[in-house]
Amino acid sequence: MFRKNVPMKSATRSRAGGLVRGVKYAGLISGTALLLASCAVGPDYQTPNMPLSSSWRNANADTPSRPPELAFWWKKLGDPLLNQLIEEAIENNLDVRSSKASVRGARASYRQANGALFPSLDGSAGATRSKSASSGGSSSTVGNLFNAGFDASWELDLFGANRRASEAAKYGLDAAEEELRATLLTLIGDVTTNYVEARGYQARIALAQRTAASQNETAKLTRNRFQVGSSSGLDVANAEGQAASTSANIPTLQTALAASVHRLGVLTGREPTALTDRMKRVASIPTPRLPMPSGVPATVLLTRPDVRLAERQLAQSTALIGAAEAAKYPAISLTGSIGTSAAKFGDLGKNSSISWSFGPTLSVPIFNAGKLAAAADLARAERDQSFLAYKGAVLGALEDVENALVGFSHERVRLRSLQKSTDSYRSAASLSQSLYQTGAVSFLDVLDSERSLYSAEDSLIQSKVLLTTYYISLQKALGGGWSGEVDTTKPEVVDQNAGPRLALTKAETKAQ
Template sequence: MRVTRERPAGAARQASSAGRTSGFKRIATGLLMVTFLSGCAVGPDYQTPNMSVPGSWKNADSSTPASVPKLAYWWTKLGDSQLDHLIAQAIESNLDVRTAKAKIRAARASYKQSNASLFPSLDGSAAVTRAKTATSASGNVNTVWNGGFDAGWELDLFGANRRSREAAQYGLDAAEEELRSTMLTLIGDVATNYVQARGFQQRLALAQRTANSQGETAKLTRNRFQAGSSSGVDVANAEGQASSTLANIPTLKTALAASVHRLGVLTGQEPTALTSQLAASKRIPRPRLPLPAGVPANVLLARPDVRLAERQLAQSTAAIGQAEAARYPSVSLTGAIATSATDLGDIGKNSSISWSFGPSLSVPLFNAGKLAAAVELAEAQRDQSFLAYRASVLGALEDVENALVGFTQERRRLAALSKSADSYREASKLSQSLYKTGAVSFLDVLDTDRSTYSAEDTLIQSQVLLTTYYISLHKALGGGWNGDVNADKPEVVDENTGPRLAKAISG
């Protein structure tokens, strides 16, 4: 239904001063009513849900106290400048991070679109027409000049557009949290692969040293066999053990290459870009103690994936209001001003101007339950978001508890393995001395040598695993990059986008 009031071009002004005053009062009254009604909204107002979390971590100990952790740039505490450089390079160039930045730009544009729906729109038009009418006896050609403006404004009485803007704002918040979550995961992946690469280098060096030593032992045993002072069994055992250790080297080289290749891709480069840079073996980064773990409630504030799920819940809640508002009437104000003249100089004169103004009302009368179903759909999607938020909280708590128990137990295991490796090294020296005096057999020497290599290799793996738990704990607590991240720069800069002659499309 639409009501309009028109004033034809050239009509004489007949309204009195009293009539104009009365009209202004009606307009003012109408605007006040519109202002009042535009404050209305339907659908639920979002409130952050209360989540019950434990007051302390169950698997924390003296090495992981409840003091407030310093989560920003946590990897710098490992004291490895090369790792610091790789993480900074990954934050700058990683493709997942750059994709998340593009999502932020998309969310900002979506918010601007939603915000624009709250304001009036205005379009202008202009035209000139030359025409000869068939009824013209003189054959004159007439020129008609036209111009005008069309305006429209949806009053948003029940908040559909405001809910849309609200949802877009929550969507923008979610996109920013997604970027933070992506960076948190990226930093953890870079640190983990770097530590693993250093571990493989240490294990590879150990295997090569051990294989060289065992090879010398096998050569010496063969020489003694040829001299008649050793048996063929001793030669076979010595050579077999040396070959067994050598067989570990290709596997370790393959694993080392895979870690280095992963680091190359994580830093936004081709896989082998860091091969020469990481060729030199370095120590395995070790965490410093104590390692503050804070309290469980901190996770809800620090974990970007939890905050992302919460913003998505807010966005889906606003979507219910959008769907609900569609079931109510909508009112728009439309207006137009037009001018038409056969002489360009007459454009804009009072006699050539016409205008129209009036509200339009749209009322949903029958839609076979479509709009009601849309509300039910939005509510069900909100419920899914709510459960996803709860799942993210529980998952975050689980991640921290797992990392805490892993870190605590691995520290104990590492201490035991260190003593074990020391004992086996001492046993290996003693067995060599006793063998020379004939107190033990050559098989005893080979057995202690094999046990020493296994203990030292397991010790290195435990050192890697301890640092990996340290990384996992900081990821679980929400530690990450706290510096500025510029999401405004587009990945593709288009050129020559203005008006131009179109090129033929080649098939």
């Protein structure tokens, strides 16, 4: 921080030698200051060493331990509309735009902290017109006085308080950029997940509609058979009840589909229903291609933005300890000023009175009731919290990857079983219809086989959605996000007429 200018020595310019000696004295003090300014207090930051395993415990042939392919991972799902929605979300999502503003703020804070490392220079100018009268009032004198000058101040930062603050601000900027990356990672995962779920709901709705139509046709045939005495009333009631039960699932699925589409609209920075028309066309559920490289546990330390964010916050809190410690030590500032005054404005640069002053200012904390020591202790406690948060972020990242790996592997096994189950129930349903026509089985057997087939097909669709969801979770856990450029320089609000102007009342402003 800059300190108040306190002149230590002043002189007029009646003798040029005094000014020369003053300049030499200032040069000596400045050289000494530069030498002392290399000092610093507080700990120097070092990245913590986190011992990690050399492999994932739940990795298998589907997820080999070669470097993961995280760049634009969603494009491997092969869905052009999904790719478009992600690009639109990155451009328009409100959380991303807020994170961009945070980066701009952190960048300004860094520039502000750096400003404390350099001298400050202020200029001043004034003009005074005065009148003085004699004691008897018989005569008076009117005169002008013009003056101009410069004041300079520079804190020597002997113990690195300003440098530590600048260091902390730089780490804060790094943290803001990692927070933006974390926001992008979460956004891409949310868009992909909701899109896949929406496609899953569409597939389940189509299945329910097909099955309900088939079951209604069966109920109609059963009613016709009942009218001619070839079927019982019990068969008719069971057939109609099963068709109605299947139809009852459709509104619930349509509600869930609408919620996913609405969420996609908000994620892309639009109104909830903005994507309804674009999502009307039914498409297949995106499916990942195998194998999917998972890398090694150390990957998360290099790619996970939340882990890197926590590490930068730890570095920032470490630098702030030095700033707090430096406040306990003496502070020295160099201050100086030069001014000129004259009776005429045109004489300021020639026939004027010139004065100058310079010198150091020493400030020593003597008694503050332990406030400065407490501030340093507080900074250390906050550093400990940041350290534990960093360790927690690492462990959480490892947990996310292991969960995604085991979920993906087991869901693949489940999907294969469900596929076999669906094929078997489809054959059983076809066979039961044939046997019912010959009277070999009862109508309840037909209904049971149809109900089992619908349940198996519906479970198969849900398993496909869940498998892709685990794929998304794995990419997020490994730190896969946006790899393109992100413009953080564009402000959200552009102020109009923000320069110097006459102040107007609200009524006057409205009148304009």
